[in-house]
Amino acid sequence: MPHDGEVLPGGIDSLCVAVASYLEPEFQSDIRRAYHFAAAAHGEQKRRSGEPYITHPLAVAAIMAEMHMDHQCIMAALLHDVLEDTGVSKAELSQYFSEEVAELVDGVSKLAQINVTSREHAQAENLRKMLLAMTRDIRVILLKLADRLHNMRTLRYVAREKQRRIAHETLEIYAPIANRLGMNSIRTELQGLGFQALYPLRHRVLEAAVKRARGNRKEIVRGIQDSIAQRLAQEGLEGIVEGREKSLYSLYVKMQDKHRSLSEVMDLYAFRIVVDSADTCYRALGIVHNLYKPVPGKFKDYIAIPKANGYQSLHTVLFGPYGVPIEVQIRTHDMDRVAEAGIAAHWLYKSGSGRVSGSAQRRAREWLKGLLEIQQDAGDSLEFLENVKVDLFPDEVYVFTPKGKIMILARGATAVDFAYAVHTDVGNHCVAAKIDRRLAPLSTPLENGQNVEIITAPTARPNPSWLNFVVTGKARANIRHYLKNLKREESIQLGRRLLNKHLLSYSLTLDDIPPDRLQFLLKEFELESVDQLLEAIGLGNRPALLVARRLVPALEEKEGEKKSGADPTYRPLKIKGTEGMVVTFAKCCRPIPGDPIRGFVTAGRGVVIHTERCKNLAEFRRRPERWTEVEWADEVQAEFPVEVRVDVENRRGVLATVAAAISDTDTNIDNVSVNDRDGAICSILFTLEVRSRYQLARLMRRIRALDMVLRIVRSKH
Structure with missing residues (x-):
């Protein structure tokens, strides 16, 4: 060709x-x-x-x-x-x-x-x-x-x-x-041509260096090849033995990844033995292990457990003559054909029947099924492409379900990746994992041969922190999809509350707005549904005050403006602390229940809550349309971070004493940092989780009573 x-x-x-x-x-x-x-x-x-x-x-x-x-x-x-x-x-x-x-x-x-x-x-x-x-x-x-x-x-x-x-x-x-x-054959050629086009100088230098080194290797390769062939013949086995050279691109990648010189990565001699049956593969393995000693931990059986792409072969590394390591692959003729041609190896399109067979095709279809799931959950094309790239990792880890089924995952996959590989619902509801029958964190990277069991709960939901450690595209896409939907639902609910709050100044609610008026506004904003409008309000992309004014006819608006100051129906937005991702609490002032607060609507983030005395509010005051009146709800269940600085005498065990006093008040410590000011005094900065100002005041009184404490203040940035 x-x-x-x-x-x-x-x-x-x-x-x-x-x-x-x-x-x-x-x-x-x-x-x-x-x-x-x-x-x-x-x-x-x-x-x-x-x-x-x-x-x-x-x-x-x-x-x-x-x-x-x-x-x-x-x-x-x-x-x-x-x-x-x-x-x-x-x-x-x-x-x-x-x-x-x-x-x-x-x-x-x-x-x-x-x-x-x-x-x-x-x-x-x-x-x-x-x-x-x-x-x-x-x-x-x-x-x-x-x-x-x-x-x-x-x-x-x-x-x-x-x-x-x-x-x-x-x-x-x-x-x-x-x-x-x-x-494999197409992959190798694509990599070679891609490497040559992307890095032409590196390609030329590496090619020349390999040609120089090849002359010294020919005799060693021929000697090892003859030794293996002779030993197979002595044992009555027919097989083809050939020396293999690593491609320039694979040498380059190994040099890059392992920070090694060319002489170090070329120090591996590779051979392939092709025989007639799987049974003969294992006999050939025993023969080469008798000929040269195997390197412990370097044997892989891809015949019993094929790779995700259907590849089958026995891999082993041996201590060869002159102390050089030898990599040997042993496979059948059919396996060799599949290794080179993959899904095209056993193509059975007969007169348009459209059926394919073989493990490579079956595994390819499983991968394609996974792509469809990723596509359904991805937000846009770039996110989809990112997830597909993640899913193209060449290295795999093989683990077992409790029933003994083999699951093939990307190297570095965690228990959460495993859960999503089993089923999306298992991933969405997982709460814990047992690895080899012992409880382990969900973030635990899995290793070959482990038995993994996922524990689920009907009320459990995906955690945003999972995105920090999952590696498979399916897990990442499903978690993002869930969080995106969750944020959308929360945004719609918040948008409705914000819009109704402003409509109340006209003695109206969203349900009182005529449908044709709503449709007119949706057309003007180029939106398809009321939910999209409420989502935009909740995310802060459209101020609720301006939307309310557009929805209310001019006459009602004037009447509403006259009475809005004294209208008892105009109520601030109640903050419960359970609004989710669309209500956030500013880190500059860390408001807690009991503090006087103000709400500022920020595009993409929803409502950001500040304390009234926050120094950062000054820059927002010129944008009154973004402000929304807020106050704490009567019952707030959530816990909020607050920073407390404690100045203490620099004694032995002082940190443990103060921490014990905080623990006695049933308060959680998120973070601690110590600053040694002058040798005699040190400042300890605690980040604590509290439910209200009253809890904080009680906590501060408890710490102030300690004899080594000189001063305690709530930090305000």
Whole structure:
């Protein structure tokens, strides 16, 4: 198959010869029809290399033919750019070919017009479209990978800046997707081409260094290879033994990640043994372990527990001759084919039946199912793309459910990631975890072979702090989705309270506003529902006072203004401390129940509560429309942080004495810091959790009574 930009010698004839080995003659005629249609549609269009544009679809179709893809996929490869670059519509493709071919072509076509603010959003939106098309038909991603592979082979013809951008996207997204689908040969080539385009100087230097080092290695590699082959033959086992070289990109990544020199990362000799059956794999393992001593802890059995992408093999590291470590992979011919081609290895599209088989395909579909869940919970395309990138981690950890089922998670995954991998509801309601039958924190990173049990409670809810330690895209997307919905519900409730508070000055509530008046205002604000309006008010994006004035007709407004000063129905907003994420308490003054307070509506955060004497209020006074009258509710259940500074004599055990006195008042200490002022006196700053000013006053009296305490004050920044 030609590399670079060359068209196949003979063009469509060569392609038909390539597919003749596995496709029926009538399918070949369909492929010719698609070629002529694409050639006519692209007409005189040229590639950057100066070649006719049709050479690119032909090269992509040839890559698909190498994978032995079905005729519809080959046709879609020939047609894959006609929607994007010519005047042909999807409906025309459906009519002239088939709905299935049109869907495949549409899946890899970029969105024609996207209202986005940046290139990153456009990239994310197009990738999201492609991945969702892929969940409907997995062949979309194979087509896109083949398209990207040929574009990378001909990347030298485009501008340098565009080369860097495309290479970066390839290394960050497309190569990991190929890896996730088990397509090792395509992944390796994409990484190599991406590395060369993104870092040409590093690539040249590393390539030259590897060539210099290779001469000294040939004899060692040949000697080890012969030793393994001879020992297998002595034991009556037939197998192919070959030395492997690590790609330049994998050497570069290892040098970067482990901060090692080239000589250190090249110090590993790699071999692959391919045999006839899984049973023989284990026999071969015993033979090489007898030949060279194994390195403890370096054996991995991916035959019994395959990788997430379906990869199967035995991996072991041995102490070789001359003290060099040897990495050996042992697998069957079928496993080797799956390792190189992944989901394309056992493609069974027979006459359009549309069924695939094999562990690689099954695992790919499980991953795609997870992508759909992430898509449903993600807010926008960039968030979706971020979660997908997280999910493309190559390293896995294998753990067991209580019933013995194997769960494969990203390296570093925690008990919360495991809970969401089991089911979204399990994740949303988890409260604790048992790892190997012992209670463990939910943030505990999991290790290979552990047995994990999740304990749930019907009333439990996701905690925002989980986002600090979860690593899987599914867990992150679900937690964010829940918190976003929670914040939205809280915003709507707060928005209703704020709007009703201002409408009360006109002796009205939201229920009294005529529907047509509400609809008029929603249309003016370009909103779809009343809930959206209330959410905007609750989040502080629209001041409740101004919305109230727009809702009340002019005559009622004038009457309302006359009596609002004395109207007994005008009441401040009651603060209970349980409003959630849309009511926050300023850290500059740390208000607590009993303090006189003021509320300031801040865009995106809702209402921020300050004490009346807070020095930061001065800058807000010029914006009266943002102020809202607030007061503490009669019963406040929550606890609030407050800072107290205690000046004490610098004695042994003074901190423990003061802390014990605080504990005696049933008050929780959040944080402590000590400042040694002059040797004889030190200041201790406590951050405490209190329910009211009365509790704080009682606490301060208790501490003041200690003989080593010189002064105690509530800190105000």
